Amino acid sequence: MSVPLVAVIAFNHFSPFHLSVPCIIFGDLLHDQKLFELRIYADEPGKLRSNEGLSVESSLSVDELAQADIIIVPSWRDPAEKPDQSMLDALVTAHARGSQVVGLCLGTYVLAYAGLLKNHKAATHWEFEQDFISRFPDVKLDCNALYVDDDRLITSAGTAAGLDCCLYLVRQHYGSVIANKLARRMVIPPYREGGQAQFIERPVPVSTQDARINMLLDYLRNNLNKVHGLDELSHYIMMSHRTFTRQFYKATGMSVGEWLLVERLQRSQELLESTSLPIDAVAEQVGFQSATSLRQHFKHRFDVTPSEWRKTFQGKRPTAVNHLATNF
Template identity: 40%
Template sequence: MRSHEVAEVAVLAFPGISPFHLSVPSTVLTSRSRSAPVPRYRVTVCAEVPGVVPTDAGYDLVVEHGLEALGTAETVVVPSWDTDREPSGALLAAVRSAHARGARVVGLCLGSFVVAAAGLVDGREVATHWSAAPELARRTPAATVRSDVLWCDLGDVVTSAGVAAALDCCLHVVRTDHGAAYAADLARSLVLAPHRDGSQAQYIPAPVARTEDGDAVETAIAWAIARLDQPLDLDTWAASVHQSRRTFTRRFRARTGASPAQWLLRQRLVHARVLLESTDQPVEHVATASGFGSSAALRQHFAREFRTSPRRHRAAFRP
């Protein structure tokens, strides 16, 4: 997208839907921020049978639009699903038709069951809530079901885990369309973490032990964020919170779902994106300020992560 025009988004409601799940895409996509007082998306809630739609919260919704809303939307969102309900042929045909004409299809949490049933992830990856992953794998043997990530972005199809991960995924959609700086501003207005990488684990089984002075991993994260422009070796980083390399690595992975090196690289890439989008600093200066040391190193990591160059990214997201 990468423009300031208002984009049309269709969100599917169905009988028994959770109001929270239904509200997630609207909450993120239509929120206002300091940098964008006017939303950049127009969200239309639709249903296969318009009218009164019951929810699982004990009250009903009145939905005016039917599946024709999928016919004009640039993004189609299935925010959840009842896995005991078979998607109808009409619904699957509408989803396939929207995808065929170029709409991006987003399945949040159990909404990935509808995306998979439409055949959009055959031979590809699809994410869903970890507890439903075995069932989705049984129903969709042609796809690789990911229960270990927050979301999976194939470009034309985006699927995610549930609840909080759906918020992260919608923020990722905003970041993809309008850049990291705008998404970070929007996240602040929503009091959300500005960036949780899609490859982060859904379920982190072991809590991080707290030290007498507080959370050592949180302290280490703050220490590193303040020094992104500097070389950071693991031993020095661990020593900053008085831990051994082994203990620090284990506790860091338990808290973040990533190794210290993976986490640091992602933070540097996020910082580089924000500088490219919000400043006129030369790429060489952005590379230095983000801790890559050279523009060549920045270009290499940028291409691997975002499939574009820093200069093209800047040109796409700067007015």
């Protein structure tokens, strides 16, 4: 019985890691069982080189590319560069005949340049979210998903999310037993909970261009455990209630309540990573009224629970802190 033909697209200045992900997943990782036929396609003639000096050669023509069962674009070198039209046409032809077309990380840009993602859901690296949206406003970008499958158009978030996406494809073709076996061989989880929101760094700026608002932000960060009312804060900053709410939104782009929620979640992440505090103590220190409230907001924002976050990000030796501390 024939196995699916997987074509991986390589290009000059390729990323060795991104290229290696589909190559190892769809190569002969299970030496006693051939699951896929893996071929490399080059969108440029001659040897293709990475910035680190590695090189690859192609074994697939553009016509053969269009006949592949799965086509994977493992990344892309420049979001502003439109790829060669003949390659884009091959992607469109392959998808039209029923193939799966995959964009890992910035490879999503290639699928978008081909016009395949119009009115479809997609994912890409969180750092390029705004750039992608501005270039392709007709694509429904999911800024949290590790990977998205919409009508045989599979796209993933950045870097290691490509592993999750490729294992998903294996699971589709051969089931969970084989996918789990591959994951164990690679010593990686067969399935990760949550989305890429959990890997995004601080979502709000530390300071603004308004000196008085900056003074207030410092005060709030040092008193996250307290309950804050608008009357109290407007008095603290010596503004009227109406002027304060307007100036705060102008400076930060969000309401006081929204800003406090983001900061409290950010601080809870730090405590979960660096301390052994129980969840209810974390909730108290960052200003949530209960552990239940923290769990609900945390799950809604990051798509994982506080305990799952701690398991993923905490080091082996957490540092205990004083449960009675009130300021940070």
